[in-house]
Amino acid sequence: GAGVSQTPSNKVTEKGKYVELRCDPISGHTALYWYRQSLGQGPEFLIYFQGTGAADDSGLPNDRFFAVRPEGSVSTLKIQRTERGDSAVYLCASSLDAGANVLTFGAGSRLTVL
Amino acid sequence: AQSVTQLGSHVSVSEGALVLLRCNYSSSVPPYLFWYVQYPNQGLQLLLKYTSAATLVKGINGFEAEFKKSETSFHLTKPSAHMSDAAEYFCAVSHNNNDMRFGAGTRLTVKP
Numbered sequence: 001g002a003g004v005s006q007t008p009s010n011k012v013t014e015k016g017k018y019v020e021l022r023c024d025p026i027s028g029h030t031a032l033y034w035y036r037q038s039l040g041q042g043p044e045f046l047i048y049f050q051g052t053g054a055a056d057d058s059g060l061p062n063d064r065f066f067a068v069r070p071e072g073s074v075s076t077l078k079i080q081r082t083e084r085g086d087s088a089v090y091l092c093a094s095s096l097d098a099g100a101n102v103l104t105f106g107a108g109s110r111l112t113v114l
Numbered sequence: 115a116q117s118v119t120q121l122g123s124h125v126s127v128s129e130g131a132l133v134l135l136r137c138n139y140s141s142s143v144p145p146y147l148f149w150y151v152q153y154p155n156q157g158l159q160l161l162l163k164y165t166s167a168a169t170l171v172k173g174i175n176g177f178e179a180e181f182k183k184s185e186t187s188f189h190l191t192k193p194s195a196h197m198s199d200a201a202e203y204f205c206a207v208s209h210n211n212n213d214m215r216f217g218a219g220t221r222l223t224v225k226p
Contacts, residue, residue, distance in 0.1 A: 042219045
């Protein structure tokens with residue numbers, strides 16, 4: 001597609017529920033990233049995929065968070081047993097490859113946990 | 115690990131005045147440096163990037179930034195602020211794309 005697409009744009013859920021956030025990167029981009037942006041803060045790195053594999057998942061805060069990219073294109077960020085502290089905007093970005101290439105960001109998925 | 119510090123969470127300028135947003139980086143190896151802008155309810159957009167070519171980098175919308183190794187700085191400037199420049203600005207550092215790290219951001223307000 002023309003840009004990075006993220007769905008849903010807004011998600012409201014109750015504490016303890018399971019949520020999935022989807023990212024559709026730019027066609028042909030092999031690298032995909034997830035960041036989390038809390039109110040008033042900069043994006044915080046979560047995980048990076050190169051192709052289908054998670055090359056770096058050191059930013060995932062705990063084992064409730066998991067992400068997949070089974071075919072090397074669309075990625076899904078999964079959050080189990082959501083907590084109020086998970087409320088944030090989850091940003092996805094893609095790039096052609098590693099190196100100095102620019103990350104192109106989606107508009108984000110705003111998650112609110114009540 | 116590399117990191118960036120943005121001095122000033124909020125900067126306010128008058129329309130037509132100079133814009134200066136500060137960013138200092140920490141990196142053990144030569145970094146790539148970026149400035150992104152985020153308008154309300156939108157994704158981050160790249161303003162400019164430094165990749166070890168020219169130290170003065172020109173970006174979109176009249177913004178530019180200068181890489182100063184001796185000061186470990188990459189401050190963003192624009193000679194004359196416009197109302198449409200009001201947004202959140204983020205400085206970022208990486209060595210390769212999989213390790214890009216962002217600062218906390220600076221909110222720019224432009225007064226008429």
